[in-house]
Amino acid sequence: MSAAAPLPGRSARVSHFVATACARYHLDPAGLAGALAIPVITAAPPPPPRGTLVALPDWASAIGVEGALLVPDHLVAAGTAPCWQRTDWLGAIAWYLDGAAERAAEARNGPIHSYAGRLTGWDTRFWDAAWVNRIVLFLGRWAARRGVSADPRVPAAEVTLSHDVDAVRKTTAIRIKQSAVHLIKALRQLRGGRPVGALRGVGRAVRFFVGPGVGYWNLDRLIAEQRALGLDPIVFVHGGGPPRRPVTWLFDPGYRVADPVPGESLHRLASAGVRVGVHPSFTAWADPAALDRERRAVEAAIGRPVGDCRQHWLRFSWAATWRAQVAAGLTHDWTCGFNDRPGFRLGAALAVRPWGDAEALALTATPTVLMDAQLYDYQELDDARRRAAIARWIGEVQAVGGQAAVIWHQRVVGPDYGWDDGLRALREVLTEGAARRP
Numbered sequence: 346m347s348a349a350a351p352l353p354g355r356s357a358r359v360s361h362f363v364a365t366a367c368a369r370y371h372l373d374p375a376g377l378a379g380a381l382a383i384p385v386i387t388a389a390p391p392p393p394p395r396g397t398l399v400a401l402p403d404w405a406s407a408i409g410v411e412g413a414l415l416v417p418d419h420l421v422a423a424g425t426a427p428c429w430q431r432t433d434w435l436g437a438i439a440w441y442l443d444g445a446a447e448r449a450a451e452a453r454n455g456p457i458h459s460y461a462g463r464l465t466g467w468d469t470r471f472w473d474a475a476w477v478n479r480i481v482l483f484l485g486r487w488a489a490r491r492g493v494s495a496d497p498r499v500p501a502a503e504v505t506l507s508h509d510v511d512a513v514r515k516t517t518a519i520r521i522k523q524s525a526v527h528l529i530k531a532l533r534q535l536r537g538g539r540p541v542g543a544l545r546g547v548g549r550a551v552r553f554f555v556g557p558g559v560g561y562w563n564l565d566r567l568i569a570e571q572r573a574l575g576l577d578p579i580v581f582v583h584g585g586g587p588p589r590r591p592v593t594w595l596f597d598p599g600y601r602v603a604d605p606v607p608g609e610s611l612h613r614l615a616s617a618g619v620r621v622g623v624h625p626s627f628t629a630w631a632d633p634a635a636l637d638r639e640r641r642a643v644e645a646a647i648g649r650p651v652g653d654c655r656q657h658w659l660r661f662s663w664a665a666t667w668r669a670q671v672a673a674g675l676t677h678d679w680t681c682g683f684n685d686r687p688g689f690r691l692g693a694a695l696a697v698r699p700w701g702d703a704e705a706l707a708l709t710a711t712p713t714v715l716m717d718a719q720l721y722d723y724q725e726l727d728d729a730r731r732r733a734a735i736a737r738w739i740g741e742v743q744a745v746g747g748q749a750a751v752i753w754h755q756r757v758v759g760p761d762y763g764w765d766d767g768l769r770a771l772r773e774v775l776t777e778g779a780a781r782r783p
């Protein structure tokens with residue numbers, strides 16, 4: 346992902362993102378752009394964006410989702426030629442990977458942090474597939490038909506399992522938050538005309554709230570199990586001080602990384618080669634000084650440099666967060682995903698270097714595609730549908746040989762949450778790696 350030679354007729358930003366996407370599939374962006382007649386469209390209509398499904402020609406239909414690829418409709422020129430010949434595919438790659446529509450929405454309305462539901466009027470199909478990966482595979486096949494290069498090879502997917510450490514024991518704040526989640530779900534059941542389910546939900550809320558104060562330290566066991574399966578998980582840990590204000594008391598982790606739990610285990614795990622990153626506080630998303638302080642606290646606890654980061658609660662601003670992370674000495678962010686739904690926030694399963702003013706930032710951003718709470722708190726799913734959802738989202742990353750992360754909080758295994766079955770299903774999908782490749 347180094348700086349690429351600019352493509353004729355394209356901006357440095359488009360060249361950068363096209364080079365990023367091509368690199369994953371060992372394609373030469375200049376050769377590709379030179380061989381294919383791809384229109385250049387520079388319009389940038391205001392959000393919300395609308396999508397157009399572009400039907401692929403027969404020789405490439407297997408690369409699409411049901412034979413088509415989704416692009417924003419302003420990147421398809423008017424005309425009578427087949428749609429795929431009128432599409433600005435390179436512009437679409439950059440539009441997705443730059444988060445162009447979300448950036449424009451944020452400039453108007455402020456950050457949504459990571460709630461997809463706050464993007465009103467959005468065409469949610471943009472998040473349903475790794476469109477960018479598929480676009481590059483299509484362009485590669487097109488170029489191969491022109492005799493420019495070989496049909497691109499789909500590499501092995503890189504799905505990173507990650508454990509965010511939000512709590513090491515059951516705190517009052519956790520009791521309030523998770524009981525509230527159960528009550529909200531119960532209310533949803535009641536509104537949906539399911540009083541028995543609602544009553545069960547209230548029971549769950551009460552049991553969680555008054556239940557015994559248990560320890561939540563499962564990380565040593567989880568890491569050992571994951572590594573035995575050949576998975577190489579990454580851990581994100583809070584580096585902030587004790588929360589002081591009501592909002593941070595409720596939302597931030599209540600432990601200190603320097604305490605014996607979790608500090609001693611984390612030091613041991615990091616010494617054994619486990620990747621440990623910082624999980625910055627709820628209010629730190631645009632605060633380089635806080636990010637730097639918290640990064641150093643984690644470094645002191647584990648005795649190693651820390652470059653990885655995922656913002657707690659996925660608190661994130663396109664304009665501010667990555668810049669603040671760079672200023673704080675962080676080099677790899679894993680925040681880009683949604684709280685309230687699985688999906689490809691960049692329309693891609695690709696690690697990218699986000700664009701700054703005139704060049705790429707000195708930071709890699711790997712998208713997060715799926716989180717445990719989406720399967721247990723945000724939706725009512727039975728075991729079979731939960732398994733199907735895991736296979737669907739991870740399967741898409743595997744199908745295109747993409748790069749993405751999954752969040753499984755370390756506190757949620759065990760009797761209190763009982764989200765063990767989902768983790769087992771996830772491990773199966775990750776280790777099978779049964780790639781559905783186009």
Ligand SMILES: [Zn+2]
Binds near residue numbers: 510511656657658
């Ligand atoms: Zn968190």
